[in-house]
Amino acid sequence: MSDDKAKKTIEDKLTTIKYNCDSESHLVIDRELCKNCESRCCTYICPAKVYTYDENQNIINVDYENCLECGACRIACPYGAINWNYPKAGYGVVFKQS
Amino acid sequence: MEENKSQKFDAIIVGAGPAGVAAAVTIARGGARVLLVERSEFAGTKNMIGGAVFLTALKDIFPNSWEQAPIERYINKHTWSLLTDNSSVDVACDFPCSPKSASIYRSKFDSWLVDEAKKEGVYFAPSTLVKRLIKKNGYFCGVETELEEIFADVIILADGVNSLLARQHGLRYDYETKDTVLSVKETIKLSKEIIEERFNIEKGTKNGAARNFLGGLKLENAPFALGFMYTYTDSVSIGLGVNLEDLNRYGLNPSDLLERLKEHPNVKPLIQDGEMLEYSAHLIPEGGFKKLPKLCANGVILVGDAAGFINAIHFEGTNFAFASGKYAGETVLAALKIKDYSKKTLKLYEKKLKQSFVLKDLKSYKDIMENLYSRTESLMNYYPKKASEFFKIFTGANCKPKRDEFRNFIVHFIKDRSLRELLKDAWAFISSVFGVLK
Ligand SMILES: Cc1cc2nc3c(=O)[nH]c(=O)nc-3n(C[C@H](O)[C@H](O)[C@H](O)COP(=O)(O)OP(=O)(O)OC[C@H]3O[C@@H](n4cnc5c(N)ncnc54)[C@H](O)[C@@H]3O)c2cc1C
């Protein structure tokens, strides 16, 4: 079986995508609101694992560079803590075979 | 922006997907000055489809040139599979001589659409993100991009499922998670020959196949999810659309769920040895008729995904996008003629939608997704399992009297699920069918 070609983790999958990365984040979260959040659903529903929880500092980190611009986190966040915008024109994800 | 001297147009279309292009060419064909604005550098590179574009709707917009569209394969073979953990019960149909849809890559297809629109006089502005709409005296009359303000008599919002603009300006409420499907997809490279073999496609033809999968995720608390596959010339897509509320509720990640589908014994052989070319994700608005936005207001019209025009049961979206774009375009031409861009005049758009399949279908399908969603557990686990058990008896030659086997099957069919639940399933089914036909 040649599983070598199959990509299974999100990290692997993201390597197949082309991005034009901006130096500024198009996703801005209100970390104060996150402090009350029990589910932290952004950390698991995101197809690109953009959000991770830093237990030590009790904050959410945002790897906006990996964002696929789907919009799911914006709708799913129970506190409306994500100020969700498109990246600037010409920046962000570039799907070529989707 | 090309050849654009004055910054005033008759119409501005935001978003160069199927809906935006259909609207733009319709207006240009009527002789008006129209600007099509797109945030990506190359049209289609922000977009994803399962997926296949529907040809009747495409031909209606481009009757003379549709055959030149960058079509990968004609999807004329469809198979729906009920999956258990390790089996599949399928229903299939095959019309090799009458293609109704075709697989496409959005980057190529949307760029082609835009090129066709440009040939017909549409001004196109790529790499242009509309940040806000301009409203004066109660009328929408322009767009604010990152660089400038551009004015027009009418604005058409064809900006897709997230339509930040419609939300900003109170034309639409946010979707709830239960009305939203998050899809993830992988494009997987396979040779032409392997694709023809695995999907039983005649060699050397442009024929192709689509597969849909229900169940098979090996989860007791399975989310409401539908798997899909489409064949391309020398690749296949495989993806999964999952209800966002369920992802939330069960703490699931869509990519992990897709891995489960890919590992299923009936799915795995289809993609074996393939190399992943691209991973992608996109939302599908499934609120339908009950969640329709304001379809127009003074100086503005909503089309396609921005208006939530999707029939999830039949995987239809591009046809709604093309048709609604065209009706919006026709409405704008009528408004330009009498120089009246009020909501009252633009309501012609709603009238056209009501007379067409767009609102007729959305209306008759208005309860189906809710009905199915309320029966998630039976759809994702119970019925696939029972279908599999039935066919194991039917085909198994188990050296047991068939009478006993079938009787036992029926007893368990009722026992394994309370009568109350079975009646609820039946009711959901009947009311769905009745809803469509009444
Ligand atoms: C997984 C999946 C499978 C699907 N399968 C099928 C299928 O098999 N058949 C089918 O018919 N349909 C299918 N669909 C649905 C179909 O893709 C959509 O209904 C269709 O693309 C909608 O077209 P649209 O023009 O309304 O929006 P879109 O195609 O989303 O286009 C919107 C455009 O607007 C641009 N934009 C957004 N905001 C701005 C802004 N502020 N400024 C400038 N530009 C902006 C975007 O970059 C984008 O190019 C599927 C969808 C998904 C997610």
Ligand code: SF4
């Ligand atoms: S779901 Fe929203 S509120 Fe909760 S942690 Fe994530 S961003 Fe913060």
Ligand code: SF4
């Ligand atoms: S838009 Fe989609 S990909 Fe981007 S952070 Fe949100 S959920 Fe993740």
